[in-house]
Amino acid sequence: MIVDDTGLRASVLEEGLREAGYDDIHIVPPRGAFVARIERMAPDVVLMDLGSPSRDTLEEMLVVSRALARPIAMFVDQSDDDMIGAAIDAGVSAYVVDGLRKERVKPILDLAIRRFNAFARMQSELDEARSALAERKTIDRAKNILMTSRNLSEPDAYALLRSTAMNQGRRIVEVAEALITASDLLGGRA
Amino acid sequence: MTPLSVAYLPLADSAVLVAAKEKGFAAAHDIDLALVRTESWATLRDRLVYGQVQAAHMLAPLAIAVTLGLSQHPASLSAPFKLNVNGNALAMATDFAAALDPDPARRIADPIAAAHDFATAIGLHRRKPVIGIVHRYSSHALMLRYWLGYAGIDPDRDLALRVLPPSLMVEAMRGGEIDGFMAGEPWSSVAVQEGLAEIVAVGARIWQRGVEKVLAFRTDWMEARPELVDRLLVALDRAAAWCDDPANREELAELLARPAYVGRATETILPALSGRLALRAADHPVELPDMMIFHREAAAFPWRSQALWIYSQMVRWGMAEPSEQAERQAAAVFSSDVYRRALAGTGAPMPGASMKVEGALTTPTAVGSHRADLTLGPDRFFDGRIFDPADLAAYLEGLRPR
Numbered sequence: 001m002i003v004d005d006t007g008l009r010a011s012v013l014e015e016g017l018r019e020a021g022y023d024d025i026h027i028v029p030p031r032g033a034f035v036a037r038i039e040r041m042a043p044d045v046v047l048m049d050l051g052s053p054s055r056d057t058l059e060e061m062l063v064v065s066r067a068l069a070r071p072i073a074m075f076v077d078q079s080d081d082d083m084i085g086a087a088i089d090a091g092v093s094a095y096v097v098d099g100l101r102k103e104r105v106k107p108i109l110d111l112a113i114r115r116f117n118a119f120a121r122m123q124s125e126l127d128e129a130r131s132a133l134a135e136r137k138t139i140d141r142a143k144n145i146l147m148t149s150r151n152l153s154e155p156d157a158y159a160l161l162r163s164t165a166m167n168q169g170r171r172i173v174e175v176a177e178a179l180i181t182a183s184d185l186l187g188g189r190a
Numbered sequence: 191m192t193p194l195s196v197a198y199l200p201l202a203d204s205a206v207l208v209a210a211k212e213k214g215f216a217a218a219h220d221i222d223l224a225l226v227r228t229e230s231w232a233t234l235r236d237r238l239v240y241g242q243v244q245a246a247h248m249l250a251p252l253a254i255a256v257t258l259g260l261s262q263h264p265a266s267l268s269a270p271f272k273l274n275v276n277g278n279a280l281a282m283a284t285d286f287a288a289a290l291d292p293d294p295a296r297r298i299a300d301p302i303a304a305a306h307d308f309a310t311a312i313g314l315h316r317r318k319p320v321i322g323i324v325h326r327y328s329s330h331a332l333m334l335r336y337w338l339g340y341a342g343i344d345p346d347r348d349l350a351l352r353v354l355p356p357s358l359m360v361e362a363m364r365g366g367e368i369d370g371f372m373a374g375e376p377w378s379s380v381a382v383q384e385g386l387a388e389i390v391a392v393g394a395r396i397w398q399r400g401v402e403k404v405l406a407f408r409t410d411w412m413e414a415r416p417e418l419v420d421r422l423l424v425a426l427d428r429a430a431a432w433c434d435d436p437a438n439r440e441e442l443a444e445l446l447a448r449p450a451y452v453g454r455a456t457e458t459i460l461p462a463l464s465g466r467l468a469l470r471a472a473d474h475p476v477e478l479p480d481m482m483i484f485h486r487e488a489a490a491f492p493w494r495s496q497a498l499w500i501y502s503q504m505v506r507w508g509m510a511e512p513s514e515q516a517e518r519q520a521a522a523v524f525s526s527d528v529y530r531r532a533l534a535g536t537g538a539p540m541p542g543a544s545m546k547v548e549g550a551l552t553t554p555t556a557v558g559s560h561r562a563d564l565t566l567g568p569d570r571f572f573d574g575r576i577f578d579p580a581d582l583a584a585y586l587e588g589l590r591p592r
Contacts, residue, residue: 032367050233050236051229051233052229052230053229053230053355053357053358054230054354054355054358055229055230055232055233056230056231056232056324056325056353056354056355057352057353057354057355058232059232059261059262059353060325060326060353063326081240084240085240085241085242088236088237088240088242089242093232093233093236
C-alpha cells in the first residue's frame with residue numbers, strides 16, 4: 001500500500017517493489033475517503049510521504065480503526081536508528097502490521113528509501129535544469145537590450161554584463177534581471 | 191553562533207519562534223535558529239523524537255501523549271516554555287450555525303447556553319455532524335470535548351470527529367466533507383472570510399487561559415545542554431514580549447503572512463493577534479483581548495497543574511489509562527524548573543509555585559512572585575468548575591455524566 005499524490009514518485013516506487021517480487025501493491029492518493037479505502041484493503045505495510053499533511057489523518061485511522069485486526073506501528077524495528085534516520089531523511093514513513101517479520105519488512109523499507117532518494121535527486125536535477133534554462137533566457141534578453149540600445153555586438157554585450165556583475169559582486173543573471181526591469185520601467189522594448 | 195533547528199507548523203501561534211528568528215532575538219543570544227516548516231503533527235513529532243530537529247512547536251497534549259507512549263514511538267519530552275495561551279476557535283458551517291442563537295456575539299459570550307443550543311442543533315442536523323479536529327491530542331480537541339461534554343454530548347458517540355490538517359479544513363468545508371472544525375487561527379478566520387462558516391465558540395471563552403502550543407525538547411537532549419537551553423528561553427522570552435506589544439502587531443502579521451511561514455493574507459492573521467475577530471462574514475468584529483496571549487501574566491510559564499488538567503481530560507475520554515506513574519510523568523513534561531533556571535535574573539516575573547488550582551480566578555489577581563510583580567489573568571472554565579491538581583480522582587468523578 002502506497003499513499004501518495006505524486007503520480008511519478010508512486011510509480012517509481014511501485015515499479016521497484018514489483019521488480020523485487022511484491023505484487024499486491026495499491027496506490028491511494030491521500031484525498032477524500034482514502035482512509036476508508038485503506039481500511040477495506042487491510043494492508044500489511046503502508047508507505048507514506050513524510051511531507052504529506054494527511055499523515056495525522058492516517059494515524060488517527062490506525063488508532064481508532066476496528067477494521068484492522070492487528071495494530072500498525074510506525075517503522076519496523078525501533079532499535080534500528082540508522083534506518084529510521086535514513087527513512088526520515090528520504091522523507092518516507094512506513095506503518096507496519098504488528099507481527100510481520102522484520103526480515104520481510106526491512107527490504108521493503110530499504111527499497112522505499114532508495115527510490116524516494118532517487119526521486120528527490122531526479123526532481124532537483126530537473127529543477128536545476130529548469131532554472132538554468134530560465135537564467136539563459138534572461139541573459140539573452142538583457143544582451144538584446146544592450147545590443148539594440150547601445151549598438152553592441154553580442155560578445156561585447158555579454159562582456160559588459162559579465163564585467164558589471166564582477167564589479168558589483170553579483171551574479172550575471174541578477175545584473176541581467178535588473179537591466180530588464182530598468183528597461184521595462186523606461187519603456188524600452190526588448 | 192550555535193545552530194539550532196526547530197520544527198513548526200504554519201500557524202499564527204508559531205509567532206514567537208518566527209519573531210525570535212526574524213527580529214534577531216535568537217541571534218542576539220548567539221543562536222542561529224533554523225525553522226523547519228512541517229505539514230503534519232505526526233512529522234513534527236517524528237522529526238523531534240528521531241533527532242532531526244532539536245526542538246518543536248508542539249501541541250501541549252501531544253508532548254504529554256508522546257511521553258506516555260500514546261503516540262507511536264514513546265520518548266520522554268520536556269516543555270519548559272509555553273509558546274502561547276489561547277488562540278483557537280470553532281467554526282461551524284452557516285447552515286448548522288443557523289440553528290444556534292442568531293446573534294454570534296451572544297453565542298461566544300454565553301458558552302453555557304451555546305453548548306445546550308449546540309446539543310439541540312445536533313438533532314436537527316441532516317447527519318451526525320462531522321467536525322474536523324487537527325489531532326486527537328490537541329488542546330482544541332480537548333477544549334471542544336470539555337465544552338460539549340457539559341451539555342451531555344458524548345463527542346465519540348454524538349459527533350463524527352475527523353482528523354484533518356489545519357490547512358485542508360477550509361477545502362473540506364467547501365466540499366461539504368465536514369460541518370465545522372476547531373483549529374488554531376488563522377484557519378477559522380479564513381473560513382469566515384470566505385463566507386463558509388461562522389465562529390460559534392472560541393477557546394478563550396471555554397477556558398479563559400487555555401494551554402496551546404509549547405516548545406518541546408527531548409528530555410535527554412535538554413538536560414545535556416542547560417546553557418544552550420537557557421539562552422534559547424531568554425531569547426524566546428524577549429521575542430514573546432515583542433509579539434505581545436500591540437505596536438508590533440502589524441509587523442508581526444506581515445512576517446507571518448510570508449509564504450515561508452503561514453503563507454496567508456495579513457488580514458486573516460491579524461484578527462487572532464489583535465483580538466478583533468469577525469464571527470460571521472460582513473459582521474463587525476468582536477473584541478476578545480485575550481484571544482491569543484504570548485507574554486503578559488507570565489504566559490510562557492509551564493504550570494505543572496496545566497499539564498495535569500490535560501492528563502485529566504485524556505483519562506476522562508479514555509485516551510490514557512490512569513496510573514500514579516502516568517500522572518507523575520505527565521506533570522513532569524511541563525518543566526517549570528528549567529523555565530525558572532533560564533529566566534532567573536532577567537527580571538521576568540516568576541511565579542512562586544509550580545502548581546496552582548486552575549479555574550479559580552475570576553478577576554486579574556496579584557500572586558506570590560519573586561522579584562517583579564506578577565498579576566495572573568482570570569482563568570475560569572466556562573462552567574465554573576475548579577481543577578485541583580491535588581485531587582484528580584474527585585475532579586474526574588465530578589465530571590462523570592449523571
